[in-house]
Amino acid sequence: MTTSRALGDRRVRRTQKALQRALIELVEERDLSRLSVADVAERAGVSRSTFYDHYRDVHELAEAACTVMIDELIGSVPGPGTDATRDAPGKLLAFFTTLAEHAGLYRALLGPSGSARVIDHIRRRATAAGHAGARQAAGESAPDGDPHDVPAAFAAGALVGVAADWLERGCPRTPAEMADLTWPLFVALYRPL
Amino acid sequence: MTTSRALGDRRVRRTQKALQRALIELVEERDLSRLSVADVAERAGVSRSTFYDHYRDVHELAEAACTVMIDELIGSVPGPGTDATRDAPGKLLAFFTTLAEHAGLYRALLGPSGSARVIDHIRRRATAAGHAGARQAAGESAPDGDPHDVPAAFAAGALVGVAADWLERGCPRTPAEMADLTWPLFVALYRPL
DNA sequence: AAACGTAACCTACATATGGAGGAAAACCTA
DNA sequence: TAGGTTTTCCTCCATATGTAGGTTACGTTT
Numbered sequence: 001m002t003t004s005r006a007l008g009d010r011r012v013r014r015t016q017k018a019l020q021r022a023l024i025e026l027v028e029e030r031d032l033s034r035l036s037v038a039d040v041a042e043r044a045g046v047s048r049s050t051f052y053d054h055y056r057d058v059h060e061l062a063e064a065a066c067t068v069m070i071d072e073l074i075g076s077v078p079g080p081g082t083d084a085t086r087d088a089p090g091k092l093l094a095f096f097t098t099l100a101e102h103a104g105l106y107r108a109l110l111g112p113s114g115s116a117r118v119i120d121h122i123r124r125r126a127t128a129a130g131h132a133g134a135r136q137a138a139g140e141s142a143p144d145g146d147p148h149d150v151p152a153a154f155a156a157g158a159l160v161g162v163a164a165d166w167l168e169r170g171c172p173r174t175p176a177e178m179a180d181l182t183w184p185l186f187v188a189l190y191r192p193l
Numbered sequence: 194m195t196t197s198r199a200l201g202d203r204r205v206r207r208t209q210k211a212l213q214r215a216l217i218e219l220v221e222e223r224d225l226s227r228l229s230v231a232d233v234a235e236r237a238g239v240s241r242s243t244f245y246d247h248y249r250d251v252h253e254l255a256e257a258a259c260t261v262m263i264d265e266l267i268g269s270v271p272g273p274g275t276d277a278t279r280d281a282p283g284k285l286l287a288f289f290t291t292l293a294e295h296a297g298l299y300r301a302l303l304g305p306s307g308s309a310r311v312i313d314h315i316r317r318r319a320t321a322a323g324h325a326g327a328r329q330a331a332g333e334s335a336p337d338g339d340p341h342d343v344p345a346a347f348a349a350g351a352l353v354g355v356a357a358d359w360l361e362r363g364c365p366r367t368p369a370e371m372a373d374l375t376w377p378l379f380v381a382l383y384r385p386l
Numbered sequence: 387a388a389a390c391g392t393a394a395c396c397t398a399c400a401t402a403t404g405g406a407g408g409a410a411a412a413c414c415t416a
Numbered sequence: 417t418a419g420g421t422t423t424t425c426c427t428c429c430a431t432a433t434g435t436a437g438g439t440t441a442c443g444t445t446t
Binding site for chain 1: 422423424425426427
Binding site for chain 4: 387391394396397398
């Protein structure tokens with residue numbers, strides 16, 4: 001049992017990376033719900049008890065495993081201002097491209113036998129990013145602590161919804177087509193009545 | 194072990210209802226991830242093996258337990274045509290009101306320790322409903338088999354996103370306020386450029 | 387009311403979970 | 417390189433999961 005969780009230690013980084021890689025590999029092979037901790041640990045070349053030294057369950061590992069990718073992904077969320085929406089089409093294209101590159105992984109994580117933990121993580125990040133974009137566009141600099149921003153939550157949910165739907169159907173369109181279809185919907189949100 | 198699954202039998206309905214009630218009760222008390230099958234079965238006054246006669250796991254039960262509520266809820270999804278959007282404000286109000294009535298349940302199911310199964314179910318239903326509404330509004334009667342409708346997926350995800358965000362924050366606004374804030378966003382989606 | 391069908395229950399079992407304590411190995415610092 | 421520190425691993429253990437077979441009790445049907 002450990003208390004300090006020193007990230008500087010080479011062993012920790014090595015172990016966590018191995019577990020994250022193993023999970024990503026396995027999730028592309030079989031259903032998340034059919035993955036045991038023992039499976040992941042074995043694939044990572046790590047003991048089962050070491051797994052529990054780092055993560056409470058498979059979902060927590062899954063969240064950690066795609067946090068980096070998700071943060072890149074979330075750079076693509078269009079915010080509700082001119083500033084943020086300026087280069088948004090390119091960002092949306094990047095979003096769907098990245099998604100397509102890891103289609104198996106994200107389909108497994110966002111689908112019915114996926115992880116509510118991961119879904120919530122993505123939605124939350126996207127909401128925060130959308131809100132930050134809006135604040136920036138409105139010229140507000142006050143760092144208000146994550147208030148209730150309905151349009152941001154709306155856009156974030158929409159992004160997740162479009163992604164999950166597209167992945168579930170086996171990516172029937174190219175990332176470019178998806179970006180072209182989705183972009184006007186985001187634009188419409190931020191157009192005055 | 195049974196094979197025919199006769200729904201006409203009084204015992205089946207009784208058992209399933211008891212399990213669904215028990216799950217709803219328990220999910221309001223503690224986290225879904227902390228619920229064991231034994232807990233649910235005991236609360237329902239049913240043996241653990243009977244649980245497995247009806248559901249494969251807790252998530253499948255959760256999905257079944259709120260299917261009826263969800264179907265009522267989904268009646269509130271605005272579709273992209275004039276027909277569907279006509280009475281949509283009232284439907285949105287109903288949506289948020291119902292959500293608030295079962296806030297504990299839905300917060301638990303849609304949040305980070307919730308059920309991807311339930312989330313996916315809701316999103317799927319809402320997408321299908323949105324698509325049906327759009328088809329109806331466009332005067333199309335051909336029963337095409339659930340094609341890729343990006344705006345419908347967008348709106349469905351947005352609805353889930355707004356709901357999850359609102360519930361996670363402890364419902365900081367009234368259902369009426371939420372309906373008023375959300376309604377123009379849906380309208381914007383279906384307004385021509 | 388009797389007979390049939392099936393749901394509910396019980397027992398048993400192999401596996402998975404989650405955690406505790408302690409020994410060994412690897413790391414960082416001096 | 418010697419020191420102490422922290423991680424990893426091993427072994428247990430109590431509980432939970434998921435499945436199977438057989439028995440009892442209930443509901444439906446005639």
